[in-house]
Amino acid sequence: MKIDVHNVSKIFPRFDGGENIVLDNISFSANSGDFVIILGESGGGKTTLLNLLAGLDIPTSGEILVDDIEVKGIHPSRSMLFQQPVLIPWLTVKQNVAYGCRLRRDLDNLEYRVYQFIEMMGLSGFENAKPASLSLGMAQRVCLARALVGRAEMLLLDEPFASLDTFTQSHIQEELVNIWLSEKFTAVFVTHDVNEAVLLGNKIILLGGYPGSVCGMYDIDEPYPRSVNTPLFKEYRAEILVNLKQAHVGNRKFFESNNSFDRGGVDHE
Amino acid sequence: MADKNSISDSGKGNVLNKEQRVSFRSFFRYRASDIRFEIVGILLLLILWLVAGWLFMLLPQSVSGQFGDFLPLPTLKALYKLVQESRFWNSVAASMTRVFVGISIAAIIGIPLGLITGFYPTLRNLSYAPTQFLRMVSPLAWMPVALIVFTDFESAIYFIIVMATVWPIILNTASGVANVNSMWLKMAINQGSTHVQLFSTIIIPASLPGILASVRLALGVGWIVLVPAEFLGVASGLGYLINDARDTMAYDHLMAIVISIGILGFTLDKIVQTVQSAFTRSWIE
Ligand SMILES: Nc1ncnc2c1ncn2[C@@H]1O[C@H](COP(=O)(O)OP(=O)(O)OP(=O)(O)O)[C@@H](O)[C@H]1O
Ligand SMILES: [Mg+2]
Numbered sequence: 001m002k003i004d005v006h007n008v009s010k011i012f013p014r015f016d017g018g019e020n021i022v023l024d025n026i027s028f029s030a031n032s033g034d035f036v037i038i039l040g041e042s043g044g045g046k047t048t049l050l051n052l053l054a055g056l057d058i059p060t061s062g063e064i065l066v067d068d069i070e071v072k073g074i075h076p077s078r079s080m081l082f083q084q085p086v087l088i089p090w091l092t093v094k095q096n097v098a099y100g101c102r103l104r105r106d107l108d109n110l111e112y113r114v115y116q117f118i119e120m121m122g123l124s125g126f127e128n129a130k131p132a133s134l135s136l137g138m139a140q141r142v143c144l145a146r147a148l149v150g151r152a153e154m155l156l157l158d159e160p161f162a163s164l165d166t167f168t169q170s171h172i173q174e175e176l177v178n179i180w181l182s183e184k185f186t187a188v189f190v191t192h193d194v195n196e197a198v199l200l201g202n203k204i205i206l207l208g209g210y211p212g213s214v215c216g217m218y219d220i221d222e223p224y225p226r227s228v229n230t231p232l233f234k235e236y237r238a239e240i241l242v243n244l245k246q247a248h249v250g251n252r253k254f255f256e257s258n259n260s261f262d263r264g265g266v267d268h269e
Numbered sequence: 270m271a272d273k274n275s276i277s278d279s280g281k282g283n284v285l286n287k288e289q290r291v292s293f294r295s296f297f298r299y300r301a302s303d304i305r306f307e308i309v310g311i312l313l314l315l316i317l318w319l320v321a322g323w324l325f326m327l328l329p330q331s332v333s334g335q336f337g338d339f340l341p342l343p344t345l346k347a348l349y350k351l352v353q354e355s356r357f358w359n360s361v362a363a364s365m366t367r368v369f370v371g372i373s374i375a376a377i378i379g380i381p382l383g384l385i386t387g388f389y390p391t392l393r394n395l396s397y398a399p400t401q402f403l404r405m406v407s408p409l410a411w412m413p414v415a416l417i418v419f420t421d422f423e424s425a426i427y428f429i430i431v432m433a434t435v436w437p438i439i440l441n442t443a444s445g446v447a448n449v450n451s452m453w454l455k456m457a458i459n460q461g462s463t464h465v466q467l468f469s470t471i472i473i474p475a476s477l478p479g480i481l482a483s484v485r486l487a488l489g490v491g492w493i494v495l496v497p498a499e500f501l502g503v504a505s506g507l508g509y510l511i512n513d514a515r516d517t518m519a520y521d522h523l524m525a526i527v528i529s530i531g532i533l534g535f536t537l538d539k540i541v542q543t544v545q546s547a548f549t550r551s552w553i554e
Contacts, residue, residue: 056455076461086456089553090474100460103470132553150460 445479
């Protein structure tokens with residue numbers, strides 16, 4: 001699915017009555033079948049942007065088009081993997097994975113597909129366990145299995161690997177890329193990990209600064225699977241880090257200049 | 270330093286010194302109380318009864334009158350005789366039937382109303398005041414109305430039990446629904462759930478423990494209003510037996526019926542509680 005984000009801003013009311021500008025004039029677009037990475041620091045508005053793409057929230061201004069139609073609400077073709085695992089506690093792992101397909105009457109070969117993804121996520125043996133007995137990383141993998149079984153045209157993934165160890169992480173990253181290469185869905189993947197971004201994405205959107213705006217965009221046309229040891233990888237990585245750092249410094253300047261106003265306008269630098 | 274001392278030196282009451290077991294399960298599970306405490310509690314009640322009766326016996330005969338019949342020994346004797354009468358068991362059956370039918374009607378009306386008012390905020394806000402208002406009217410106040418509307422006593426009793434139990438069922442079901450984790454709803458809608466599916470796959474299952482709790486509450490309330498409702502004029506049931514015992518001045522008999530009402534109510538509650546906690550546990554484990 002083609003994504004067009006036009007001048008999107010999101011403002012939340014702040015606890016003290018002021019405004020919290022979380023996203024400021026964000027614009028980017030992506031082609032159908034892209035693996036889009038949204039990279040930024042914690043609290044930078046990544047989840048907020050993903051919520052807007054999913055239709056869980058609406059922009060304060062600007063518009064988001066998916067396949068040239070404005071996003072106005074939630075739709076199963078844009079399947080969301082929440083940052084916190086969301087599982088139904090009275091259903092088993094197997095039933096949770098199959099949950100969405102059952103709802104949509106997508107039943108052909110369901111049992112087989114469910115087992116296939118449970119195995120892929122390294123959760124064999126836990127098919128009949130209830131979510132209460134899973135670890136955070138396991139619960140997140142069950143959610144990923146549910147998202148993948150659904151065969152949605154677009155997957156919105158909010159830091160799905162944040163609570164996994166390095167080994168499980170790289171294994172599942174590989175599996176995700178393989179499925180993406182064969183199924184050709186559009187992925188929007190949120191992360192704060194630069195390595196992960198360069199390993200997975202063919203398009204990286206850098207979200208930085210305050211208020212959060214796009215401070216860099218990269219098209220990475222390297223073949224998969226990628227390795228962290230190639231010179232090109234290191235080059236991208238270094239460039240992104242420099243860019244992020246600049247955004248971060250800009251961020252600090254913003255606060256400093258704001259504070260210096262309060263103190264009577266002493267400007268550093 | 271001062272901080273360190275205050276923590277290590279403070280008494281056993283300090284929260285910081287206690288290990289607390291908290292889990293996701295504790296949210297759902299109803300913790301059944303320890304049976305040993307229940308037995309000791311009942312024994313204490315018996316002793317209190319003996320002491321109270323004995324104190325009354327110290328009063329002059331003219332005042333205490335027939336109070337001797339209210340003491341544990343005559344009562345237990347009467348109870349022993351009572352349980353051998355078929356009249357008693359017929360009354361138990363009649364009372365139980367009334368409570369079950371009444372609560373079933375209340376559940377059939379109350380659970381759907383609770384589900385709907387719990388889910389739609391507008392309906393919840395609209396129904397709040399009327400429900401609270403009606404809940405505060407004693408079910409027994411409806412007695413004259415019940416007798417005018419229903420020509421037979423049996424229906425009038427059902428009406429009173431329904432009036433007593435439908436409100437706790439509506440309110441508890443609705444609060445169960447309102448407390449459903451909103452992330453489950455977001456996830457389900459994102460997975461393509463229709464409104465009907467949202468109810469059948471998330472809201473109703475998530476509210477089941479709350480619904481069971483509301484039925485248990487209703488059982489308690491229903492059992493309490495049953496006895497006065499049976500004063501109405503029916504010729505069976507435990508309330509009728511009490512009235513009968515009073516009219517014949519068989520006070521040991523009367524006391525035995527009071528005790529058996531307590532025992533039956535207690536047992537009913539225990540049964541529902543056991544089902545409830547077993548169910549709630551199996552629900553998430
Ligand atoms: N519903 C909301 N109401 C008010 N403010 C919000 C809301 N959601 C997010 N925010 C604010 O938006 C900002 C960005 O939050 P967001 O969750 O998008 O960050 P993030 O980039 O996903 O961070 P992380 O990497 O820690 O998940 C924060 O300052 C947060 O306080
Ligand atoms: Mg986030």
